[in-house]
Amino acid sequence: xxxxxxxxxxxxxxxxxxxxxxxxxxxxxxxxxxxxxxxxxxxxxxxxxxxxxxxxxxxxxxxxxxxxxxxxxxxxxxxxxxxxxxxxxxxxxxxxxxxxxxxxxxxxxxxxxxxxxxxxxxxxxxxxxxxxxxxxxxxxxxxxxxxxxxxxxxxxxxxxxxxxxxxxxxxxxxxxxxxxxxxxxxxxxxxxxxxxxxxxxxxxxxxxxxxxxxxxxxxxxxxxxxxxxxxxxxxxxxxxxxxxxxxxxxxxxxxxxxxxxxxxxxxxxxxxxxxxxxxxxxxxxxxxxxxxxxxxxxxxxxxxxxxxxxxxxxxxxxxxxxxxxxxxxxxxxxxxxxxxxxxxxxxxxxxx
Amino acid sequence: xxxxxxxxxxxxxxxxxxxxxxxxxxxxxxxxxxxxxxxxxxxxxxxxxxxxxxxxxxxxxxxxxxxxxxxxxxxxxxxxxxxxxxxxxxxxxxxxxxxxxxxxxxxxxxxxxxxxxxxxxxxxxxxxxxxxxxxxxxxxxxxxxxxxxxxxxxxxxxxxxxxxxxxxxxxxxxxxxxxxxxxxxxxxxxxxxxxxxxxxxxxxxxxxxxxxxxxxxxxxxxxxxxxxxxxxxx
Numbered sequence: 123x124x125x126x127x128x129x130x131x132x133x134x135x136x137x138x139x140x141x142x143x144x145x146x147x148x149x150x151x152x153x154x155x156x157x158x159x160x161x162x163x164x165x166x167x168x169x170x171x172x173x174x175x176x177x178x179x180x181x182x183x184x185x186x187x188x189x190x191x192x193x194x195x196x197x198x199x200x201x202x203x204x205x206x207x208x209x210x211x212x213x214x215x216x217x218x219x220x221x222x223x224x225x226x227x228x229x230x231x232x233x234x235x236x237x238x239x240x241x242x243x244x245x246x247x248x249x250x251x252x253x254x255x256x257x258x259x260x261x262x263x264x265x266x267x268x269x270x271x272x273x274x275x276x277x278x279x280x281x282x283x284x285x286x287x288x289x290x291x292x293x294x295x296x297x298x299x300x301x302x303x304x305x306x307x308x309x310x311x312x313x314x315x316x317x318x319x320x321x322x323x324x325x326x327x328x329x330x331x332x333x334x335x336x337x338x339x340x341x342x343x344x345x346x347x348x349x350x351x352x353x354x355x356x357x358x359x360x361x362x363x364x365x366x367x368x369x370x371x372x373x374x375x376x377x378x379x380x381x382x383x384x385x386x387x388x389x390x391x392x393x394x395x396x397x398x399x400x401x402x403x404x405x406x407x408x409x410x411x412x413x414x415x416x417x418x419x420x421x422x423x424x425x426x427x428x429x430x431x432x433x434x435x436x437x438x439x440x441x442x443x444x445x446x447x448x449x450x451x452x453x454x455x456x457x458x459x460x461x462x463x464x465x466x467x468x469x470x471x472x473x474x
Numbered sequence: 475x476x477x478x479x480x481x482x483x484x485x486x487x488x489x490x491x492x493x494x495x496x497x498x499x500x501x502x503x504x505x506x507x508x509x510x511x512x513x514x515x516x517x518x519x520x521x522x523x524x525x526x527x528x529x530x531x532x533x534x535x536x537x538x539x540x541x542x543x544x545x546x547x548x549x550x551x552x553x554x555x556x557x558x559x560x561x562x563x564x565x566x567x568x569x570x571x572x573x574x575x576x577x578x579x580x581x582x583x584x585x586x587x588x589x590x591x592x593x594x595x596x597x598x599x600x601x602x603x604x605x606x607x608x609x610x611x612x613x614x615x616x617x618x619x620x621x622x623x624x625x626x627x628x629x630x631x632x633x634x635x636x637x638x639x640x641x642x643x644x645x646x647x648x649x650x651x652x653x654x655x656x657x658x659x660x661x662x663x664x665x666x667x668x669x670x671x672x673x674x675x676x677x678x679x680x681x682x683x684x685x686x687x688x689x690x691x692x693x694x695x696x697x698x699x700x701x702x703x704x705x706x707x708x
Contacts (some may be wrong), residue, residue, distance in 0.1 A: 158523035158558055165522060168694035169687070341492065341684035344595070344677045367683065370690045374683035381676050 123450070124198040124434075126410050129427050132450035134438035135193065135202040135402055137301070137336055137361035137394025140226055141218040144183040149212050156212040163399055166362075170400045184398055186226060194233060197395070197402035201434065201444055203235045205265040205336075205394075207303060224259040235442055237263040237301065239293070242284035243336045244273055246470040249291050256295045262442060263299035264292060265336075268320065279320035289328050299332045299441050300324075301359060304346070318346050325353040332441050332462075334392060337362045343378065347385035354462040357441070358386045360433065361394030364405045368412065375416050380422030388429045389461050392438045406434060428456040436460070481506050481514060481546050481547075484540040485688070491589050492529050494638075494662065497537065498702030501692050506541075506701050512548035514541045519555050519700070521691035527559040528585055531576070534567045534666040555637050556695075563578025594656040598634035599678035601653060601680040605671060615671065619664035 143160035145153075164181045167174075169233040176184075184192075193199045204223035208216045216222065220238040227234035240248055255261055269277040278285060280302070304318050304460070305441040318339050325333045336359035339346030350356045365380075367375035382391055393404035393409070410430055414422065431452060439446045440460030452459065485503055486496045497503055497518065504519045516537055520530060534554050542550045552567060554560045559577075566576025573585055604626050605618055612638065613621075626632050640646040644659040651661035653670060662670045689706050 162522045162524050165691055165694040169690050318501075341680065343680040343683070344598075344673065346678055348673070366687055366690075371683065371686045374679070374686045377679045378683050381679050384672075385676065395618065 132435040133199045134435040135199045135395045136392045136438040138219045138397040142183050147213045152212045166399050169366050189232050192401045198406050207240050239265050240288050242288050265301045267303045280324040281320045301334045325356050334359045350386045357393045361396040365400035383423040391433045393434045433460045480701050484544045488536045488540050491592045499704040501700035501703035503701040512546050514550045521688045522663040531563050562589050596638045597656040599681050600675045602674040603631040612678045615667045616664050621652040623650050
């Protein structure tokens with residue numbers, strides 16, 4: 123919970139991690155990748171305020187106590203959503219698995235939502251594992267990496283028939299939220315891993331699932347926005363947008379937020395700190411204080427307290443069915459957080 | 475004899491295909507030297523260890539071609555530093571083999587279509603750069619539908635837009651419409667124009683925000699400025 127100027131904000135961190143990238147966890151023969159990966163993440167942290175930077179040793183492996191303090195004690199977060207990233211080809215025990223996250227969640231009931239993952243290339247075994255993970259950890263969301271290369275396969279798309287089997291199974295198991303990573307990847311080398319067109323098909327065919335595009339397709343925000351205007355159940359995951367731009371690149375942060383507010387709308391944008399890349403504290407404090415810096419932005423939608431309450435927590439609370447105490451809720455005239463039926467759809471069939 | 479000024483000028487014509495900005499201005503050229511005999515060595519660097527290898531390959535290959543084309547250059551070496559695919563990219567470019575051939579089994583097909591997609595995005599972004607000042611000066615969107623490229627005041631942005639359109643084979647003469655569809659080259663009609671302009675702005679915001687983030691990451695990674703690096707307009 124965050125309070126400022128008499129306003130109370132219920133905070134859901136809808137995209138965060140608990141990883142182990144310490145050298146003890148590096149796979150022999152893949153050390154360069156394991157090291158390069160975490161150093162790349164660490165450089166992103168450099169885009170936050172200097173006083174929030176960590177040493178690389180701390181960044182490689184932070185403790186349970188660090189996480190609890192940074193996220194809940196200092197970081198104002200009410201509920202945090204773990205998004206797993208396996209990367210078992212580089213990290214012996216995985217970078218950030220459902221099990222690792224789930225074990226922490228069990229020790230601290232009510233604090234976390236444990237998302238799991240699937241990959242359609244795992245076939246029947248994968249479907250079984252998905253069911254087991256949902257039963258074991260109570261997952262209601264998944265994180266997907268469509269561009270992952272594996273054993274000669276050059277990635278997959280959400281419109282593949284195999285992916286549809288997993289989407290159907292997800293729905294049957296009670297999963298509501300499909301977080302899709304559209305962003306940097308390593309293999310295959312020639313594929314545009316940021317391509318969001320496959321989300322379009324799946325979102326149309328699975329109207330009861332919510333598709334949250336993490337990192338808003340950065341650096342393909344325009345493709346993502348065009349997509350979001352045509353699919354009511356597509357949401358903008360703001361992980362990296364606030365952390366990577368708000369402090370380091372305020373002018374572009376204002377423009378990107380303006381575009382997202384115009385094309386996607388304040389009911390469909392969700393805050394994610396991307397912890398441990400960035401701590402939530404400064405992001406939440408900064409965002410609550412934020413407004414467009416000058417009149418140059420006057421034709422973008424305005425932001426007010428209700429906008430920020432929705433983005434920081436109420437939208438994600440609705441997607442995940444989290445009960446929000448009355449004192450944090452908005453009056454009816456402020457609109458319905460997370461509501462897909464309020465989306466302003468633009469459909470002219472044009473493409474870029 | 476070739477001097478470094480000529481070499482740097484040639485490298486300025488090499489763009490990051492995704493950001494549509496010169497690799498020099500972005501700070502990607504960590505060093506470039508020319509020996510008295512005309513042997514060129516260029517070292518390139520990128521914002522992260524995992525920057526997309528397809529775009530990295532294009533930049534190294536384009537830098538090689540640009541440097542080799544400078545009058546008086548005898549031998550060219552272009553080396554990408556600190557990148558997970560550096561060895562394969564450097565060897566592939568030096569051997570003049572294509573992208574797919576340089577990554578046996580990991581890439582299929584060359585990158586021409588991807589590059590063309592990004593030039594189309596550059597046309598849209600450039601449209602915003604040229605049209606926004608016109609709207610600020612009081613022109614209406616209906617006015618814009620009637621204007622030709624030559625009607626827009628002469629500026630670096632207009633010439634940049636013209637050159638991207640020409641690259642795609644789209645109409646680029648002074649008499650061609652100011653606003654064209656980046657795929658078909660057809661004029662954008664008055665009715666479709668407001669949405670077209672919104673998309674143009676969005677595409678520009680994306681490219682510039684992305685470029686700004688890349689600059690920030692590069693600065694985190696390397697303290698020293700690159701050859702020909704320009705200060706960002708913040």
